[in-house]
Amino acid sequence: MKINEFVQQVKNNQVDIVEHTHKVIEECRKLNQEYHYFNTISEELALKQANEIKKSIKNNDKHIKNKKLLGVAISVKDAICVKGVESTAGSIILKGYKPLFNATVIEKVIQEGGIIIGKTSQDEFGFGSFSINTDNIPKNPFDKERSCGGSSGGAAGLSQKLSNHIALGESTGGSIEEPSSFCGVFGLCPTYGLVSRYGLLDFGNSLDKIGPIGKSIHDAALLMGAIAGHDENDSTSLNSGRVDYGSFLKEPVKGMKVGVIKESFGKGIQNEVNKAVQKGIEKLEDNGVKTEEVSLELPIKYGIATYYMIATSEASTNLAKYCGMRYGASEKLEGSFNEYFTKVRSKHFTEEAKRRIMLGTFARMAGYRDAFYLKAAKVRTIMINEYKKAFKKFDALISPTAPMLPPRFSEIEKLTPLQSYLADVMTVSPNVAGLPHLNVPVGFENNLPVGMLLTGDHLQEGKLLQLGSVFEK
Amino acid sequence: MKNFTSDIVIGLEIHCELNTKTKLFCGCPTKGSEEPNTRTCVTCLGMPGSKPVLNKKAVEFALKLCLALGCEISPELIFSRKSYFYPDMAKNYQISQYEIPLGKKGKLKLKEGKEVGITRVHMEEDPAALVHPAGMKDSAYVLVDYNRSGNPLAEIVTEPDLESPEEARDFMKQLITVLDYLEIFDVNSGIIKADANISIKESGYTRVEIKNITGFKEIERALMYELSRQKGEVQRHKTIHHETRSWDSEGGVTFSLRKKETEEDYGYIIDSDLTAVEITDEWVNATKKTMPELAQDKVNKFVHDYKIKKEDAEIIAADKYLAKMFENVAKHVNPELAAKWMRRELARVLNYNKKELNETGVNEKHIIDLLKLIENKKITDNVGQQIIEKLVENPFDVNEYVRKEKLEAVSDVSELEKFCKEAIAENPQAVEDYKKGEAKALNFIVGSVMKKTKGKGTPKEVNEIIIRLIK
Numbered sequence: 001m002k003i004n005e006f007v008q009q010v011k012n013n014q015v016d017i018v019e020h021t022h023k024v025i026e027e028c029r030k031l032n033q034e035y036h037y038f039n040t041i042s043e044e045l046a047l048k049q050a051n052e053i054k055k056s057i058k059n060n061d062k063h064i065k066n067k068k069l070l071g072v073a074i075s076v077k078d079a080i081c082v083k084g085v086e087s088t089a090g091s092i093i094l095k096g097y098k099p100l101f102n103a104t105v106i107e108k109v110i111q112e113g114g115i116i117i118g119k120t121s122q123d124e125f126g127f128g129s130f131s132i133n134t135d136n137i138p139k140n141p142f143d144k145e146r147s148c149g150g151s152s153g154g155a156a157g158l159s160q161k162l163s164n165h166i167a168l169g170e171s172t173g174g175s176i177e178e179p180s181s182f183c184g185v186f187g188l189c190p191t192y193g194l195v196s197r198y199g200l201l202d203f204g205n206s207l208d209k210i211g212p213i214g215k216s217i218h219d220a221a222l223l224m225g226a227i228a229g230h231d232e233n234d235s236t237s238l239n240s241g242r243v244d245y246g247s248f249l250k251e252p253v254k255g256m257k258v259g260v261i262k263e264s265f266g267k268g269i270q271n272e273v274n275k276a277v278q279k280g281i282e283k284l285e286d287n288g289v290k291t292e293e294v295s296l297e298l299p300i301k302y303g304i305a306t307y308y309m310i311a312t313s314e315a316s317t318n319l320a321k322y323c324g325m326r327y328g329a330s331e332k333l334e335g336s337f338n339e340y341f342t343k344v345r346s347k348h349f350t351e352e353a354k355r356r357i358m359l360g361t362f363a364r365m366a367g368y369r370d371a372f373y374l375k376a377a378k379v380r381t382i383m384i385n386e387y388k389k390a391f392k393k394f395d396a397l398i399s400p401t402a403p404m405l406p407p408r409f410s411e412i413e414k415l416t417p418l419q420s421y422l423a424d425v426m427t428v429s430p431n432v433a434g435l436p437h438l439n440v441p442v443g444f445e446n447n448l449p450v451g452m453l454l455t456g457d458h459l460q461e462g463k464l465l466q467l468g469s470v471f472e473k
Numbered sequence: 474m475k476n477f478t479s480d481i482v483i484g485l486e487i488h489c490e491l492n493t494k495t496k497l498f499c500g501c502p503t504k505g506s507e508e509p510n511t512r513t514c515v516t517c518l519g520m521p522g523s524k525p526v527l528n529k530k531a532v533e534f535a536l537k538l539c540l541a542l543g544c545e546i547s548p549e550l551i552f553s554r555k556s557y558f559y560p561d562m563a564k565n566y567q568i569s570q571y572e573i574p575l576g577k578k579g580k581l582k583l584k585e586g587k588e589v590g591i592t593r594v595h596m597e598e599d600p601a602a603l604v605h606p607a608g609m610k611d612s613a614y615v616l617v618d619y620n621r622s623g624n625p626l627a628e629i630v631t632e633p634d635l636e637s638p639e640e641a642r643d644f645m646k647q648l649i650t651v652l653d654y655l656e657i658f659d660v661n662s663g664i665i666k667a668d669a670n671i672s673i674k675e676s677g678y679t680r681v682e683i684k685n686i687t688g689f690k691e692i693e694r695a696l697m698y699e700l701s702r703q704k705g706e707v708q709r710h711k712t713i714h715h716e717t718r719s720w721d722s723e724g725g726v727t728f729s730l731r732k733k734e735t736e737e738d739y740g741y742i743i744d745s746d747l748t749a750v751e752i753t754d755e756w757v758n759a760t761k762k763t764m765p766e767l768a769q770d771k772v773n774k775f776v777h778d779y780k781i782k783k784e785d786a787e788i789i790a791a792d793k794y795l796a797k798m799f800e801n802v803a804k805h806v807n808p809e810l811a812a813k814w815m816r817r818e819l820a821r822v823l824n825y826n827k828k829e830l831n832e833t834g835v836n837e838k839h840i841i842d843l844l845k846l847i848e849n850k851k852i853t854d855n856v857g858q859q860i861i862e863k864l865v866e867n868p869f870d871v872n873e874y875v876r877k878e879k880l881e882a883v884s885d886v887s888e889l890e891k892f893c894k895e896a897i898a899e900n901p902q903a904v905e906d907y908k909k910g911e912a913k914a915l916n917f918i919v920g921s922v923m924k925k926t927k928g929k930g931t932p933k934e935v936n937e938i939i940i941r942l943i944k
Contacts, residue, residue, distance in 0.1 A: 081522040094521070101515055103522060199522040206745035234524050235747050313742050317554045320565035321519055337560045364556075364740040373742060 003072055003219050004246075006164050007113075010071035011064060013057050017071045021050035021115055024073045024165070028117060031161055035139045037154040039078045041118040042085045046073075049115045067113035068226050073165040074114040077155050078122050080168060080210065081199040082106050089201040090122040090134040090151075093348035094328040103199020104234065105168060105210050105227045112226045117165070120154030124350050125319065126172050126203040127151065129423040130412050131179070133352040137409075141183055142448055146406040149179030149423075152213065156183035159213045166223040167213040172203045173307050174401075174427025176211050180439040181401035181451025186220045186468065187213040191458045192434030193238040196231030204314040205236075207307075207431055217440070217472045221245040221465050240459060248462040249469040254288030256395045256467060258454075262293050263300040264399035264426055276450035277400045280442030280471070287470050294394065298386050299429030302379055304421055307428035309363050309376035316360030319353065355417060384433045391457035396467055399426045401439045401451035430455045438464040440471040477633070480674045481700060483641050484633035485692075487648065488626050489665040490599065491534040491657050496623035497598045498525030498568065503625075504662075509604070509618040517623035519563030524746050527552075531625035532750065534657040535575055535596045536760050538627055541651050541767055542591050544576030546757055550596075550750040555739040560615065561600040563622050569597035571741040575752075581631075581651070582769055583643045584787065590632030599624040627657075633670065638696035641669065645689035650768045654793050661829075667692055673703050676713040683727055686720045695720040699727050771796050779808035785816045794830040795820070801837045806844040814844055818858055822865045834868045842871035855928035856880050882929050886938070889922075889930050893938045896921040904943055915939065 009015045025043045032038045053071060056064050064070065076082055079089035081099035083106075088094035106116065123133040131138050131153025138153040140146035141160040148157040152169035156179035159167045169176040171189040180187025189211045197208055212223035225245045231237040260281060265274060281291055324330040324344030331343050349357070363372035390397060403425055412420065430437040430453075437455040444450065452471075456464045496503055499516035506512060515523040532550060539546055553571035579591035601622040605612040629648065635641050649665065652658035658665070667686045672678040681703070686695045698720075703713055718727040766774075768790040775786035790796045795815060802811045819840070823830060843860055846852045852860075852875060860871060860880075875881060896918050897904055906914035915936070922935045 087521075089521075097521070099522060100520065101522075198524050201521045202746075204745075206743075233526065235526050236745070314745065317556050317566050317740075317742060320556060320558065321521065321563070323558065323565060325560065326518075327520075338558065341558055361556075361740060364742050366738045366740075369740070369742075377743075 001164070002216065003164060003166065003222060007068070007070050007072060010053070011057070011067075015071065017053050017057075018047065018050045020071065021046050021073070024115075024117060024162070027162065031158070035141065035144070035157055035161065036136050037120055037138050037158040037161070038075075038118045039088060039090065039121050039136055039154070040086045042082065042116055045082070045085060046115050046117050049110065053113060053115075064113075067111075068222060069109060069166075070113035072114050073117045073162065074109050074223070075117050075120045075155060075158050075162075075165060075167045076106065077152050077168055077170050078119040079126060079170055079201040079203070080105060081201065082116055082119065085116070085119065087119060087201065089125045090136070091124045091322075091349070091353070092135060092329060093322045093324075093344070094201075097328050099199070101199060103210075104196035104231045106199065108227050108229075109168070109223075114166075114223075114226065120152070120158055120167065122154060122175075123151035124353050125201065125315065126170065126175050127315075127350075127352045127356055129174065129178060129420055130407070130409075132409065132412060133350050140406050143406070145408050145410070146448070147182065147409060147412060149182035149402065149406060151175040151179070152187075153179045155213050156180050156185055156187065159183065159185040159215050163215070166219045168210060168223070168227070169213045170200060170208060170210050171427075171431060172207045172209075172311055173431045174424040176209075176213060177427050177437060177439040177451070177453060178402050178423065180213055181441075181453075182406035182449065184441040184444075184449030184451075185213055185215050185439075186217045186441070187211065187439045188220045188224055188461065188464070189431070189437050190224065190228065190461055191238070191436045193236050194240060194436075194459065194461070195227050196229075196234040196237050198231055198233040198237075202314075202318040204311040205318065206314060207311055209431075217465060217468050218246065218249060220438075221249055224461065238459075243462065245461060245465055248465040249472075251466045252288075253284070253467055253470055255290070256463070257290045257292065257393065258284065258396045258398050258467065259294030259390055259394040260291055261300070261397055261399045262295045263297060268422070268425070269400060269403045270405060272405055272445035273400045273403060273450055276443045276445050277398075277452045280440070280452040281398060283442070284467065284470060289467065289470075291398070292394075294390055294397065296386060296390060296397070298379075298383050299433075300425065302383070303429035303432060304425055306376045306379045306383065307424070307432050308359065308421060309372050310380065310432065312356045312360030313364045313373045313376075314360070316357045316364070319349075319357055322349075324348075352417075380432050383429060387430075387433050387435060387455075388457070391460075395456070395460070395463050397455045399453050399455070401426055401453040405445060405448045405450065426453055434458065436461045436464060438468050440468045442471060477674070477678055479636040481636050482633045482672050482678055483635035483637070483696065484670045485629075485631045485635065485641060485644065486668040486670075487629045487631075487645070487665065488667075489629070489648075489652060489658055490663045491531055491625040491627055492659040492663055493528060493530045493534060493625055495528055495530075497528050497531050497596070497625035498623055501623065507620070509616070510620060512620045513622065517563065518619055519622075525568060525744070527747060527750065528625065531596065532575075532752075533760060534625070534655075535594065535627050536752070536757065537655045537657055537764060538629075538652070539576030539579065539594050540757070540761060540764060541655055542576065542579035542581055542594060542629070544579035544591060544594055546752055547573045547575055547577075548752055549573065550575060550752055552596075552744045552747045553741045554744045555597075555741060557737070557739055559600070560617060561603050563601060563619065567597060567600060568744055568747070569628075570595035581644065581647055583640060583647060587640070589634045589640075589644055592630040592632055593628075594630075595628050597626050597628060598622075599626050638693045638700060641696055642689050642693035645692050647768075649689060650791055654765055654767050656765075669696060671696055671699055671703070672713075673700070673707070675707040676703060679713040679715055681713065681715070682717045682733075684717060684719050684730065687722070691720070691722055694722075694725065695727060698725060702727065765793075768793070768796070775799070775812075779803050779812070781808055781812040785812040788816050788820060792830060798830070798837050798840060802840050802844065805841045806848050810848055811840075811844055814847070814857070814861075815840065818861050819865075822861050826865055828865060833865050835864050836868070839864055839868055839871055846871070846875060851875070851881055853882050853928055853931050855923070855932075856882070859928065878927075880927060880929060882931070886934075889926070889934065890938055890942070892922050892925045892930075893935065893942055896925065897939065897942060907943065
């Protein structure tokens, strides 16, 4: 059953939403035992919401018929604040932290009748590509020995396994798209600023974007429509009008032009990935899409370096607030404040968080900031210009989403930090440029899903959905 | 390094609270309940996921300051994160400005006309307040009050143009007057703090920074102390260290906080939670239109247009309410007379009562009525002084009061003569003493007449009559 049909059934009182929600929570518990998709299941909140919806339907509340997500289970990446529900961004340093307020996206989801079922597992603060930098590691829905990708690993895995559900993910450098690729689902990372970041536990403020992950492209489009829009609590929020993203899915793709990024099919891309993405390109062509090879040198060559300079510089300031003073992990109070903060931070951040704090702090120190932080900001501008030039000609650009099939945990262990950063090689550049991009599942190789990345111009999410609809089963 | 020529080199970094109603990046009130941690929200507490939203009013206030100091205005307002760990920091970074301050290259004139260069003026948020329950030294723990966290501050950095502690004090005073005129700072309850850099020729200008000096009187004290300390060290052949010191106001001494081997590194990055705000010409021009005339403009105007003494003009202009009143009063009475009375008598009485003019309820009409009576010799100076004292206590209609209390000057000589005769008859001893050559004895008789007339006759007139009668 499609989600919009399910929503209609709830509205028509054909589904007992409370009973349904009980079942969903039960299923989540089972899945969680096997796959570790949740850090917290918010049963209490979900049932409270379900009961309210049930009451409204019973009372013939006239607002009910406008609610786009009525009764739909929505999982939330752990980095997004849900009032009163433990929100840790996958970090031990925030164990037990229950936010005092809802993120704007949560307010919007609740407003549309979506039911918050819990917080999904992720790399600590989004630091990772495999969701292994945390104490609750999600497992790939197609092979439990393999990674879901990251950092929104729990969200992508759950989207594959749980029906009548859409996930809220978050991407800084590929954290929606890459796990969506590894789990065979649709993940849409919107234009920077299209969705409010208010209430998101920050990683890199100029990079972070909240976006939907769904098993069907309709699901992703539906949630996108519910969460997009201006928010006065987020100064970087765009003043864009309301868009019905679902409407793009019905538009024909014939005559659209896409550029296939030449540099993204070179060295370092697994053959299986290459093969599946080529098939995806052929499928677009079969539907009348014109494709053409395009050279975009900068994004592949300098994307990783630029991204890691900006992202870690920003992250190292964002993580400064976690010092054991007012919330989260604490230690016995002794010594000077400096000694105390050091003790808390040394003990409760993972190695990867510490590595990124050190990298980022170094990149912005006097004597280095010109060469690293400021230079990265300049490259970012040049990169945006290069993309903009391409979008004069193309409706979208194509590359693989990840250079590899979902790897085994045993393989990941052997990777150096730099090798694991290279998993983001395709996704970092659209993220740095603030461009919308969509992962579409294009097929299976060795029984594992492969994703193709569609990147569009700013605020052209509609075109991506239009092209992506070709891949909907 | 600059080639200094003066014996003493001082530069200041001043932080002043802008008196907006709400904080710089959230809607919490800047004033109100003093109960700790009641004027807070997730943003000024720095809770994870909260985001700053800029208060445009604070920008307008800072813009006014920049314009008053003749600064070049940046076309864009960009905020940076200044990172350092400290328990009063809600996020362990402070939202401040770095590369491009709102204003730069301004100047402010000291009393004697010397111009002090302003390097930059920028905006930033105030940290929380640390409370030491048993005093700085003896507290077993420290409490944090976030009521102040996020209040808007303007930081003003001067060039090292000041050459004495007195000049530093005067600079602070002139700055406070500007802030007061602009109505962007609460002179009575606002906090203004300075960090001062001071060095002397004898040490080869080794710079010492003194942190956290509150108010303009303290700056002179702190710098006086530091100056004599540095001179003493040099005389004893000791080295002056490049260091940061703190001012202990109670003890009247500075003490070393840390040696500065290297400059502190705050790892500034752009705060990308805030977008760059364009400071358009329209905005600047609109702000200019709302700018009042400042104290130094007023001094010039008073001296040139009203021909009053510069000294009087400066004292009147230093109080914006007094200045405004003077301008209106001077339209109705002789400006010199107005200046003399407002500067000497009114200022004296206010000072004595420790009151601000705007608190007293004394308005222009009171002063105009009073000065007209004096100008037309309807009342004596003596009566005028008494009326001012009473007005400051509790204002009333001056003309009516004079009528009711029968305070009109006695210009009728025969009436005055009557009082004088009485006084002579009542004080035979004084008359005799005067005749013996004790000139002072006359004052006693004059005083007695003044008492009888309630000061309505001028002492000069009374004096003459008595001498005539005794002879």
